[in-house]
Amino acid sequence: MALPGRTGRRPAPALALTAHDTELRTAARHVSRRRFLTVTAAAAALAFGTNLPTRGAFAAPRLDAARITEDPFTLGVASGDPLPDSVLLWTRLAPAPFQPDGGMGQQQVEVAWEVALDDSFALVVRGGTVVAHPEYAHSVRADVRGLDPGRPYYYRFRTGAWISPTGRTRTAPAAGEDVTRLRLAAVACQAYHDGYYTVHRQLAREDVDVVFHLGDYLYEYAVNSAGGARNYTDRVLPSVFNRETTTLADYRMRYALYKSDPDLRAAHAAPPFVVTWDDHETENNYAAEHDENGSDPALFLARRAAAYRAYWENQPLRAGQLPDGPDAQLFRRLNWGTLAQFDVLDTRQYRSDQAYGDVTHVPGPESDDPARSLTGDAQERWLLDGWAASGALWNVMPQQVCFSQRALDLNAQAKLSMDAWDGYRANRGRLVAGAKAAGVENWLVLTGDVHVAYAFDIKEDFGDAGSATLGTELTCTSVTSGRDGAEHPANWDTLMRANPHLRHYDGRRGYLRVELNRENARADFRTVPAVxxxxxxxTTAASFVTEAGAPGLRPV
Structure with a gap:
Protein backbone atom coordinates (compact mmCIF):
# COMPACT_ATOMS: atom_id res chain seq x y z
CA MET A 1 0.00 0.00 0.00
CA ALA A 2 1.28 3.45 -0.85
CA LEU A 3 2.01 5.67 2.11
CA PRO A 4 1.16 9.39 2.00
CA GLY A 5 3.02 11.12 -0.79
CA ARG A 6 3.78 7.87 -2.64
CA THR A 7 0.60 7.23 -4.62
CA GLY A 8 0.42 6.82 -8.36
CA ARG A 9 3.01 6.16 -11.05
CA ARG A 10 5.64 8.86 -11.11
CA PRO A 11 6.53 10.04 -14.64
CA ALA A 12 9.92 9.26 -15.56
CA PRO A 13 13.14 7.54 -15.41
CA ALA A 14 15.75 10.06 -14.41
CA LEU A 15 16.81 7.93 -11.47
CA ALA A 16 19.82 9.33 -9.66
CA LEU A 17 21.96 6.54 -8.24
CA THR A 18 24.64 7.19 -5.66
CA ALA A 19 27.93 5.37 -5.18
CA HIS A 20 26.36 2.58 -3.13
CA ASP A 21 24.22 1.64 -6.17
CA THR A 22 27.17 0.43 -8.23
CA GLU A 23 26.08 -3.16 -7.60
CA LEU A 24 22.65 -2.40 -9.05
CA ARG A 25 24.08 -0.85 -12.20
CA THR A 26 26.53 -3.72 -12.69
CA ALA A 27 23.80 -6.34 -12.49
CA ALA A 28 21.48 -4.36 -14.75
CA ARG A 29 24.11 -4.17 -17.51
CA HIS A 30 23.76 -7.92 -17.94
CA VAL A 31 20.12 -7.52 -18.98
CA SER A 32 19.89 -6.23 -22.53
CA ARG A 33 16.62 -4.71 -23.69
CA ARG A 34 16.10 -7.57 -26.10
CA ARG A 35 16.72 -10.22 -23.46
CA PHE A 36 14.52 -8.34 -21.00
CA LEU A 37 11.49 -9.36 -23.07
CA THR A 38 11.24 -12.42 -20.82
CA VAL A 39 11.91 -12.24 -17.11
CA THR A 40 13.41 -15.73 -17.25
CA ALA A 41 16.12 -14.55 -19.62
CA ALA A 42 16.80 -11.59 -17.38
CA ALA A 43 17.10 -13.89 -14.38
CA ALA A 44 19.77 -16.02 -16.02
CA ALA A 45 21.87 -12.93 -16.68
CA LEU A 46 21.89 -11.45 -13.18
CA ALA A 47 25.24 -12.55 -11.81
CA PHE A 48 24.73 -11.52 -8.21
CA GLY A 49 21.22 -12.94 -8.21
CA THR A 50 22.55 -16.39 -9.06
CA ASN A 51 25.73 -16.20 -6.95
CA LEU A 52 25.43 -19.60 -5.29
CA PRO A 53 27.92 -21.20 -2.92
CA THR A 54 30.71 -23.08 -4.70
CA ARG A 55 32.50 -26.27 -3.71
CA GLY A 56 36.02 -27.57 -3.86
CA ALA A 57 38.96 -25.26 -4.45
CA PHE A 58 36.69 -22.27 -5.15
CA ALA A 59 34.58 -22.60 -2.00
CA ALA A 60 34.76 -19.94 0.69
CA PRO A 61 37.20 -20.87 3.47
CA ARG A 62 35.80 -22.50 6.61
CA LEU A 63 35.83 -20.49 9.86
CA ASP A 64 36.58 -22.26 13.11
CA ALA A 65 33.39 -21.45 15.04
CA ALA A 66 35.37 -21.37 18.29
CA ARG A 67 36.77 -18.04 17.07
CA ILE A 68 33.34 -16.34 17.12
CA THR A 69 33.65 -14.01 20.12
CA GLU A 70 30.28 -12.23 19.96
CA ASP A 71 26.76 -13.68 20.01
CA PRO A 72 25.94 -14.55 16.37
CA PHE A 73 22.22 -15.19 17.05
CA THR A 74 21.20 -11.54 17.37
CA LEU A 75 18.39 -11.90 14.78
CA GLY A 76 16.62 -14.72 16.58
CA VAL A 77 15.12 -17.92 15.21
CA ALA A 78 12.03 -18.81 13.21
CA SER A 79 10.19 -21.77 11.74
CA GLY A 80 7.86 -21.99 8.78
CA ASP A 81 5.72 -23.89 6.27
CA PRO A 82 4.80 -26.85 8.51
CA LEU A 83 4.17 -30.21 6.82
CA PRO A 84 2.93 -33.42 8.49
CA ASP A 85 6.48 -34.77 8.85
CA SER A 86 8.59 -31.63 8.49
CA VAL A 87 9.12 -28.03 9.42
CA LEU A 88 11.66 -25.50 8.16
CA LEU A 89 13.94 -23.99 10.83
CA TRP A 90 15.75 -20.67 10.26
CA THR A 91 18.34 -18.42 11.81
CA ARG A 92 21.02 -16.06 10.50
CA LEU A 93 24.46 -15.49 11.97
CA ALA A 94 25.08 -11.78 12.55
CA PRO A 95 27.21 -10.76 15.55
CA ALA A 96 27.34 -7.23 14.05
CA PRO A 97 23.91 -7.09 12.34
CA PHE A 98 24.19 -3.50 11.14
CA GLN A 99 27.31 -4.20 9.10
CA PRO A 100 26.99 -5.31 5.46
CA ASP A 101 28.42 -8.78 6.19
CA GLY A 102 26.75 -9.09 9.59
CA GLY A 103 30.18 -9.20 11.17
CA MET A 104 30.83 -12.69 9.79
CA GLY A 105 33.20 -11.88 6.93
CA GLN A 106 33.37 -14.15 3.88
CA GLN A 107 33.92 -17.53 5.51
CA GLN A 108 31.66 -20.56 5.83
CA VAL A 109 30.55 -21.60 9.32
CA GLU A 110 29.17 -24.93 10.49
CA VAL A 111 26.01 -24.67 12.58
CA ALA A 112 24.37 -27.49 14.54
CA TRP A 113 20.62 -27.76 15.10
CA GLU A 114 18.47 -29.93 17.29
CA VAL A 115 14.74 -30.60 17.73
CA ALA A 116 13.28 -31.83 21.00
CA LEU A 117 9.98 -32.73 22.62
CA ASP A 118 10.68 -30.41 25.56
CA ASP A 119 12.14 -26.94 26.01
CA SER A 120 14.97 -28.26 28.23
CA PHE A 121 16.14 -30.50 25.34
CA ALA A 122 16.22 -33.63 27.48
CA LEU A 123 14.29 -35.50 24.76
CA VAL A 124 16.07 -34.62 21.52
CA VAL A 125 14.47 -36.40 18.54
CA ARG A 126 16.36 -34.93 15.57
CA GLY A 127 19.65 -33.14 15.03
CA GLY A 128 22.24 -32.34 12.43
CA THR A 129 24.55 -29.70 11.00
CA VAL A 130 24.30 -27.23 8.14
CA VAL A 131 26.76 -24.75 6.68
CA ALA A 132 26.09 -21.02 6.82
CA HIS A 133 27.41 -19.64 3.53
CA PRO A 134 28.56 -16.03 3.07
CA GLU A 135 26.81 -16.03 -0.33
CA TYR A 136 23.52 -16.37 1.58
CA ALA A 137 24.44 -13.75 4.19
CA HIS A 138 25.16 -16.61 6.65
CA SER A 139 21.48 -17.49 6.82
CA VAL A 140 20.82 -20.99 8.11
CA ARG A 141 17.91 -23.28 7.28
CA ALA A 142 17.29 -26.85 8.33
CA ASP A 143 14.48 -28.69 6.55
CA VAL A 144 13.83 -31.18 9.32
CA ARG A 145 12.21 -34.44 8.19
CA GLY A 146 10.89 -37.53 9.95
CA LEU A 147 8.83 -35.70 12.58
CA ASP A 148 5.48 -36.89 13.89
CA PRO A 149 2.40 -35.14 12.51
CA GLY A 150 0.29 -32.70 14.48
CA ARG A 151 2.50 -32.08 17.48
CA PRO A 152 4.63 -29.30 18.97
CA TYR A 153 8.43 -29.32 19.03
CA TYR A 154 11.23 -27.15 20.38
CA TYR A 155 14.37 -26.27 18.46
CA ARG A 156 17.64 -24.37 18.73
CA PHE A 157 20.95 -23.81 16.93
CA ARG A 158 24.55 -23.92 18.13
CA THR A 159 27.87 -22.74 16.71
CA GLY A 160 31.11 -22.55 18.63
CA ALA A 161 30.32 -21.65 22.22
CA TRP A 162 27.05 -19.94 21.30
CA ILE A 163 23.50 -21.31 21.60
CA SER A 164 20.54 -19.60 19.97
CA PRO A 165 17.28 -18.73 21.71
CA THR A 166 14.81 -21.62 21.83
CA GLY A 167 11.98 -21.66 19.35
CA ARG A 168 8.68 -23.52 19.47
CA THR A 169 7.08 -24.92 16.37
CA ARG A 170 4.64 -27.62 15.30
CA THR A 171 3.99 -29.96 12.41
CA ALA A 172 0.78 -30.08 10.40
CA PRO A 173 -1.66 -32.94 10.98
CA ALA A 174 -1.39 -36.04 8.84
CA ALA A 175 -2.88 -35.89 5.37
CA GLY A 176 -6.44 -37.14 5.48
CA GLU A 177 -6.79 -36.67 9.25
CA ASP A 178 -10.19 -35.26 10.23
CA VAL A 179 -8.84 -32.43 12.35
CA THR A 180 -11.45 -30.70 14.49
CA ARG A 181 -9.75 -27.36 15.22
CA LEU A 182 -7.14 -24.91 13.99
CA ARG A 183 -6.23 -21.51 15.37
CA LEU A 184 -4.34 -19.14 13.10
CA ALA A 185 -3.33 -15.51 13.13
CA ALA A 186 -2.67 -13.08 10.29
CA VAL A 187 -0.47 -9.96 10.28
CA ALA A 188 0.82 -7.52 7.67
CA CYS A 189 2.47 -4.16 7.11
CA GLN A 190 5.08 -3.51 9.79
CA ALA A 191 6.89 -0.28 8.91
CA TYR A 192 9.66 -0.05 11.51
CA HIS A 193 9.67 3.73 11.38
CA ASP A 194 5.92 3.97 12.13
CA GLY A 195 5.98 2.52 15.62
CA TYR A 196 6.80 -0.22 18.08
CA TYR A 197 6.01 -3.90 17.51
CA THR A 198 3.55 -4.13 20.39
CA VAL A 199 1.29 -6.18 18.13
CA HIS A 200 4.01 -8.82 17.79
CA ARG A 201 4.58 -8.84 21.54
CA GLN A 202 0.88 -9.61 22.05
CA LEU A 203 0.81 -12.10 19.18
CA ALA A 204 3.67 -14.07 20.75
CA ARG A 205 1.40 -14.71 23.74
CA GLU A 206 -1.47 -16.10 21.68
CA ASP A 207 -2.17 -19.84 21.56
CA VAL A 208 -2.18 -20.22 17.77
CA ASP A 209 -0.97 -23.05 15.57
CA VAL A 210 0.37 -20.95 12.70
CA VAL A 211 0.82 -17.29 11.71
CA PHE A 212 0.34 -15.98 8.18
CA HIS A 213 2.37 -12.90 7.30
CA LEU A 214 0.58 -11.32 4.34
CA GLY A 215 3.22 -8.90 3.15
CA ASP A 216 5.08 -5.65 3.69
CA TYR A 217 7.39 -7.36 6.15
CA LEU A 218 9.74 -4.44 5.66
CA TYR A 219 9.61 -1.05 3.95
CA GLU A 220 12.18 0.30 1.57
CA TYR A 221 11.89 3.89 2.83
CA ALA A 222 14.64 5.65 4.76
CA VAL A 223 14.71 5.28 8.55
CA ASN A 224 16.30 8.18 10.40
CA SER A 225 18.62 7.97 13.37
CA ALA A 226 15.72 8.22 15.85
CA GLY A 227 13.79 5.35 14.28
CA GLY A 228 11.06 7.59 12.91
CA ALA A 229 7.94 7.50 15.10
CA ARG A 230 9.80 5.41 17.66
CA ASN A 231 11.67 8.62 18.48
CA TYR A 232 14.56 6.89 20.23
CA THR A 233 16.34 8.85 22.93
CA ASP A 234 18.49 5.96 24.17
CA ARG A 235 20.07 4.91 20.86
CA VAL A 236 21.10 6.28 17.49
CA LEU A 237 20.52 4.18 14.39
CA PRO A 238 23.37 4.12 11.86
CA SER A 239 23.12 6.43 8.87
CA VAL A 240 23.16 3.39 6.55
CA PHE A 241 19.41 3.07 7.18
CA ASN A 242 18.66 6.68 6.28
CA ARG A 243 18.24 5.97 2.56
CA GLU A 244 15.94 3.90 0.40
CA THR A 245 16.95 0.27 -0.10
CA THR A 246 18.10 -0.57 -3.63
CA THR A 247 20.99 -3.05 -3.37
CA LEU A 248 21.37 -6.52 -1.92
CA ALA A 249 23.44 -5.12 0.95
CA ASP A 250 20.75 -2.52 1.66
CA TYR A 251 17.97 -5.11 1.86
CA ARG A 252 20.02 -7.47 4.01
CA MET A 253 20.78 -4.73 6.52
CA ARG A 254 17.16 -3.57 6.54
CA TYR A 255 16.04 -7.07 7.52
CA ALA A 256 18.65 -6.96 10.26
CA LEU A 257 17.15 -3.71 11.54
CA TYR A 258 13.64 -5.17 11.63
CA LYS A 259 14.74 -8.45 13.22
CA SER A 260 16.73 -6.58 15.84
CA ASP A 261 13.37 -5.81 17.45
CA PRO A 262 12.79 -8.16 20.42
CA ASP A 263 9.02 -8.31 19.94
CA LEU A 264 9.32 -9.45 16.33
CA ARG A 265 11.86 -12.06 17.40
CA ALA A 266 9.47 -13.26 20.12
CA ALA A 267 6.64 -13.68 17.63
CA HIS A 268 8.85 -15.70 15.28
CA ALA A 269 10.04 -17.95 18.10
CA ALA A 270 6.47 -18.94 19.03
CA PRO A 271 4.41 -20.63 16.25
CA PRO A 272 5.59 -21.34 12.70
CA PHE A 273 5.09 -18.57 10.13
CA VAL A 274 3.85 -18.88 6.56
CA VAL A 275 5.07 -15.80 4.68
CA THR A 276 4.29 -14.11 1.40
CA TRP A 277 5.35 -10.71 0.10
CA ASP A 278 3.54 -7.65 -1.15
CA ASP A 279 5.22 -4.58 -2.65
CA HIS A 280 7.39 -2.91 0.00
CA GLU A 281 9.74 -5.84 0.39
CA THR A 282 10.94 -4.58 -2.99
CA GLU A 283 9.43 -1.19 -3.88
CA ASN A 284 6.10 0.61 -3.45
CA ASN A 285 3.30 -0.46 -5.81
CA TYR A 286 5.54 -2.29 -8.27
CA ALA A 287 3.89 -4.59 -10.79
CA ALA A 288 5.97 -7.39 -12.32
CA GLU A 289 8.89 -5.57 -14.05
CA HIS A 290 7.36 -2.08 -13.63
CA ASP A 291 8.43 0.13 -10.75
CA GLU A 292 6.64 3.27 -9.60
CA ASN A 293 9.22 5.56 -11.23
CA GLY A 294 8.82 4.31 -14.79
CA SER A 295 12.47 3.25 -14.69
CA ASP A 296 14.31 1.10 -17.21
CA PRO A 297 12.81 -2.35 -16.49
CA ALA A 298 16.24 -3.99 -16.63
CA LEU A 299 17.41 -1.72 -13.82
CA PHE A 300 14.33 -2.49 -11.77
CA LEU A 301 14.69 -6.24 -12.32
CA ALA A 302 18.20 -6.02 -10.87
CA ARG A 303 16.75 -4.34 -7.80
CA ARG A 304 13.96 -6.94 -7.65
CA ALA A 305 16.53 -9.74 -7.77
CA ALA A 306 18.33 -8.20 -4.79
CA ALA A 307 15.09 -7.79 -2.84
CA TYR A 308 13.90 -11.33 -3.56
CA ARG A 309 17.27 -12.79 -2.61
CA ALA A 310 17.33 -10.94 0.72
CA TYR A 311 13.73 -11.94 1.42
CA TRP A 312 14.57 -15.64 1.04
CA GLU A 313 17.70 -15.29 3.14
CA ASN A 314 15.75 -13.75 6.00
CA GLN A 315 12.57 -15.83 6.07
CA PRO A 316 11.78 -19.45 7.04
CA LEU A 317 11.39 -20.62 3.44
CA ARG A 318 12.50 -23.88 1.86
CA ALA A 319 15.04 -24.30 -0.94
CA GLY A 320 12.18 -24.41 -3.46
CA GLN A 321 11.60 -20.70 -2.84
CA LEU A 322 15.24 -19.71 -3.51
CA PRO A 323 15.07 -17.01 -6.20
CA ASP A 324 16.68 -17.36 -9.60
CA GLY A 325 17.58 -13.73 -10.24
CA PRO A 326 14.31 -11.75 -10.20
CA ASP A 327 12.13 -14.89 -10.26
CA ALA A 328 10.94 -16.86 -7.24
CA GLN A 329 8.30 -19.57 -6.79
CA LEU A 330 6.50 -18.11 -3.78
CA PHE A 331 2.91 -19.23 -4.35
CA ARG A 332 2.42 -22.62 -2.73
CA ARG A 333 -0.10 -24.90 -1.07
CA LEU A 334 -0.22 -26.25 2.49
CA ASN A 335 -2.81 -28.45 4.21
CA TRP A 336 -4.09 -28.95 7.74
CA GLY A 337 -5.51 -32.45 7.53
CA THR A 338 -8.97 -32.37 5.97
CA LEU A 339 -9.90 -29.21 7.86
CA ALA A 340 -8.14 -26.60 5.73
CA GLN A 341 -6.27 -26.11 2.48
CA PHE A 342 -4.11 -22.98 2.28
CA ASP A 343 -3.42 -21.56 -1.19
CA VAL A 344 -0.79 -18.88 -0.57
CA LEU A 345 -0.71 -16.33 -3.40
CA ASP A 346 1.85 -13.94 -4.89
CA THR A 347 0.00 -10.98 -6.39
CA ARG A 348 3.05 -8.82 -7.27
CA GLN A 349 5.48 -10.83 -9.36
CA TYR A 350 3.17 -11.65 -12.27
CA ARG A 351 0.62 -8.83 -12.33
CA SER A 352 -0.20 -6.56 -15.24
CA ASP A 353 0.77 -2.96 -14.59
CA GLN A 354 -1.89 -1.03 -12.69
CA ALA A 355 -4.47 0.67 -14.89
CA TYR A 356 -4.97 4.42 -15.25
CA GLY A 357 -1.60 5.38 -13.81
CA ASP A 358 -2.07 3.44 -10.56
CA VAL A 359 -4.48 5.91 -8.97
CA THR A 360 -8.05 5.44 -7.75
CA HIS A 361 -10.27 5.52 -10.81
CA VAL A 362 -13.71 4.63 -12.09
CA PRO A 363 -13.39 1.23 -13.82
CA GLY A 364 -13.24 1.35 -17.59
CA PRO A 365 -11.90 -0.42 -20.68
CA GLU A 366 -8.31 -0.35 -19.44
CA SER A 367 -8.95 -1.86 -16.02
CA ASP A 368 -11.58 -4.31 -17.31
CA ASP A 369 -9.51 -5.73 -20.16
CA PRO A 370 -9.91 -9.54 -19.77
CA ALA A 371 -6.22 -9.99 -20.57
CA ARG A 372 -5.22 -8.11 -17.41
CA SER A 373 -4.16 -10.32 -14.49
CA LEU A 374 -3.13 -9.95 -10.90
CA THR A 375 -1.99 -13.56 -10.56
CA GLY A 376 -0.61 -14.38 -14.00
CA ASP A 377 -2.01 -17.28 -16.01
CA ALA A 378 0.03 -20.08 -14.43
CA GLN A 379 -0.85 -19.12 -10.85
CA GLU A 380 -4.52 -18.71 -11.79
CA ARG A 381 -4.64 -22.22 -13.29
CA TRP A 382 -2.79 -23.64 -10.26
CA LEU A 383 -5.35 -22.06 -7.92
CA LEU A 384 -8.42 -23.22 -9.86
CA ASP A 385 -7.01 -26.73 -10.25
CA GLY A 386 -6.25 -26.83 -6.53
CA TRP A 387 -9.82 -25.94 -5.65
CA ALA A 388 -11.19 -28.58 -8.00
CA ALA A 389 -9.03 -31.24 -6.31
CA SER A 390 -9.47 -30.01 -2.74
CA GLY A 391 -10.90 -32.33 -0.11
CA ALA A 392 -10.67 -29.75 2.67
CA LEU A 393 -13.66 -28.33 4.53
CA TRP A 394 -12.22 -24.80 4.47
CA ASN A 395 -10.37 -23.42 1.45
CA VAL A 396 -8.28 -20.52 2.73
CA MET A 397 -6.56 -18.07 0.37
CA PRO A 398 -3.86 -16.00 2.13
CA GLN A 399 -2.93 -13.12 -0.19
CA GLN A 400 -2.12 -9.43 -0.25
CA VAL A 401 -4.61 -6.87 -1.60
CA CYS A 402 -8.36 -6.33 -1.15
CA PHE A 403 -10.26 -9.02 -3.04
CA SER A 404 -13.80 -7.75 -2.52
CA GLN A 405 -15.13 -4.70 -4.29
CA ARG A 406 -14.41 -1.54 -2.29
CA ALA A 407 -16.28 1.49 -3.57
CA LEU A 408 -14.48 4.59 -2.34
CA ASP A 409 -17.31 7.09 -2.75
CA LEU A 410 -21.11 7.22 -3.02
CA ASN A 411 -21.31 8.06 -6.72
CA ALA A 412 -23.27 5.78 -9.04
CA GLN A 413 -19.95 4.99 -10.73
CA ALA A 414 -17.65 4.92 -7.74
CA LYS A 415 -13.89 5.15 -7.86
CA LEU A 416 -12.02 1.94 -7.02
CA SER A 417 -8.40 1.13 -6.16
CA MET A 418 -6.47 0.14 -9.27
CA ASP A 419 -3.80 -1.51 -7.07
CA ALA A 420 -6.27 -4.08 -5.65
CA TRP A 421 -8.47 -6.75 -7.26
CA ASP A 422 -10.87 -3.94 -8.24
CA GLY A 423 -8.31 -3.00 -10.89
CA TYR A 424 -8.33 -6.59 -12.22
CA ARG A 425 -12.04 -7.42 -12.24
CA ALA A 426 -11.85 -9.98 -15.04
CA ASN A 427 -9.23 -11.96 -13.11
CA ARG A 428 -11.36 -11.76 -9.96
CA GLY A 429 -14.44 -12.80 -11.89
CA ARG A 430 -12.69 -15.91 -13.15
CA LEU A 431 -11.75 -16.88 -9.60
CA VAL A 432 -15.27 -16.27 -8.29
CA ALA A 433 -16.69 -18.41 -11.09
CA GLY A 434 -13.99 -21.03 -10.52
CA ALA A 435 -14.71 -21.27 -6.79
CA LYS A 436 -18.41 -21.73 -7.52
CA ALA A 437 -17.77 -24.32 -10.25
CA ALA A 438 -15.44 -26.29 -7.95
CA GLY A 439 -18.08 -26.41 -5.26
CA VAL A 440 -15.98 -24.47 -2.76
CA GLU A 441 -18.57 -23.88 -0.05
CA ASN A 442 -16.32 -22.52 2.66
CA TRP A 443 -14.03 -20.00 1.00
CA LEU A 444 -12.00 -17.75 3.27
CA VAL A 445 -9.73 -15.01 1.90
CA LEU A 446 -7.07 -13.52 4.21
CA THR A 447 -5.81 -10.08 3.16
CA GLY A 448 -3.24 -7.48 4.24
CA ASP A 449 -2.01 -4.26 2.56
CA VAL A 450 -4.56 -1.59 3.50
CA HIS A 451 -3.57 -0.78 7.13
CA VAL A 452 -7.15 -1.21 8.35
CA ALA A 453 -9.31 -4.15 9.43
CA TYR A 454 -12.18 -5.15 7.14
CA ALA A 455 -14.68 -8.00 7.09
CA PHE A 456 -16.44 -8.60 3.76
CA ASP A 457 -19.00 -11.00 2.38
CA ILE A 458 -17.70 -12.11 -1.02
CA LYS A 459 -20.56 -11.70 -3.47
CA GLU A 460 -21.11 -13.53 -6.72
CA ASP A 461 -21.93 -10.11 -8.20
CA PHE A 462 -20.62 -7.16 -6.21
CA GLY A 463 -22.93 -4.88 -8.17
CA ASP A 464 -25.98 -6.69 -6.79
CA ALA A 465 -26.29 -6.70 -3.01
CA GLY A 466 -28.89 -9.46 -3.29
CA SER A 467 -26.63 -11.86 -5.19
CA ALA A 468 -25.32 -15.02 -3.58
CA THR A 469 -22.62 -14.81 -0.92
CA LEU A 470 -19.83 -17.22 -1.91
CA GLY A 471 -17.25 -16.64 0.79
CA THR A 472 -15.68 -14.41 3.39
CA GLU A 473 -12.79 -11.96 3.23
CA LEU A 474 -10.99 -10.98 6.43
CA THR A 475 -8.48 -8.15 6.17
CA CYS A 476 -6.00 -7.80 9.01
CA THR A 477 -4.92 -4.29 9.84
CA SER A 478 -1.27 -3.30 10.02
CA VAL A 479 1.23 -4.03 12.75
CA THR A 480 2.50 -0.42 12.67
CA SER A 481 2.05 1.10 9.21
CA GLY A 482 -0.06 4.24 9.42
CA ARG A 483 1.01 4.77 13.04
CA ASP A 484 -1.72 4.66 15.69
CA GLY A 485 -4.79 4.97 13.48
CA ALA A 486 -8.38 5.53 14.64
CA GLU A 487 -11.33 3.26 15.26
CA HIS A 488 -13.41 5.18 12.70
CA PRO A 489 -11.25 6.74 9.98
CA ALA A 490 -12.55 9.84 8.19
CA ASN A 491 -14.12 7.81 5.38
CA TRP A 492 -15.73 5.21 7.67
CA ASP A 493 -19.32 6.29 7.07
CA THR A 494 -18.78 6.60 3.30
CA LEU A 495 -17.28 3.14 2.91
CA MET A 496 -19.87 1.46 5.12
CA ARG A 497 -22.70 3.04 3.10
CA ALA A 498 -21.08 2.47 -0.30
CA ASN A 499 -20.34 -1.21 0.32
CA PRO A 500 -23.30 -3.15 1.74
CA HIS A 501 -21.18 -6.32 1.80
CA LEU A 502 -18.68 -4.63 4.17
CA ARG A 503 -19.46 -5.82 7.71
CA HIS A 504 -16.61 -4.30 9.70
CA TYR A 505 -14.11 -1.45 9.33
CA ASP A 506 -11.59 -0.37 11.99
CA GLY A 507 -8.51 1.79 11.43
CA ARG A 508 -6.43 0.85 14.48
CA ARG A 509 -3.36 -1.41 14.59
CA GLY A 510 -3.51 -5.09 15.48
CA TYR A 511 -3.82 -8.61 14.10
CA LEU A 512 -6.45 -11.12 13.07
CA ARG A 513 -7.10 -14.33 15.00
CA VAL A 514 -9.22 -17.05 13.39
CA GLU A 515 -10.43 -20.37 14.75
CA LEU A 516 -11.59 -22.95 12.21
CA ASN A 517 -13.60 -25.99 13.23
CA ARG A 518 -16.07 -28.35 11.63
CA GLU A 519 -19.05 -26.10 12.33
CA ASN A 520 -17.81 -22.56 11.70
CA ALA A 521 -14.98 -20.07 11.48
CA ARG A 522 -14.69 -17.42 14.15
CA ALA A 523 -12.70 -14.25 13.48
CA ASP A 524 -11.48 -11.97 16.27
CA PHE A 525 -10.06 -8.57 15.32
CA ARG A 526 -7.41 -7.97 17.98
CA THR A 527 -6.48 -4.31 18.44
CA VAL A 528 -4.01 -2.12 20.33
CA PRO A 529 -4.73 1.58 20.96
CA ALA A 530 -1.25 2.87 20.10
CA VAL A 531 2.07 1.83 18.60
CA THR A 539 -8.39 -6.07 23.18
CA THR A 540 -10.86 -7.69 20.82
CA ALA A 541 -12.50 -4.92 18.79
CA ALA A 542 -15.05 -7.18 17.06
CA SER A 543 -15.82 -10.85 16.45
CA PHE A 544 -17.65 -12.55 13.60
CA VAL A 545 -18.68 -16.08 12.71
CA THR A 546 -19.36 -17.68 9.34
CA GLU A 547 -21.03 -21.08 9.38
CA ALA A 548 -19.68 -24.05 7.42
CA GLY A 549 -21.89 -24.54 4.38
CA ALA A 550 -23.66 -21.19 4.85
CA PRO A 551 -21.37 -18.31 3.75
CA GLY A 552 -21.99 -14.92 5.29
CA LEU A 553 -20.73 -13.11 8.37
CA ARG A 554 -22.67 -12.50 11.55
CA PRO A 555 -21.35 -10.60 14.60
CA VAL A 556 -20.91 -12.40 17.92
Missing part, protein backbone atom coordinates in the same frame (compact mmCIF):
# COMPACT_ATOMS: atom_id res chain seq x y z
CA UNK A 532 3.95 5.14 18.75
CA UNK A 533 4.45 4.43 22.46
CA UNK A 534 5.34 0.91 23.61
CA UNK A 535 3.46 -1.43 25.91
CA UNK A 536 -0.20 -1.04 24.92
CA UNK A 537 -2.68 -3.73 25.91
CA UNK A 538 -4.59 -5.77 23.33
Missing amino acids: TTPGAAV
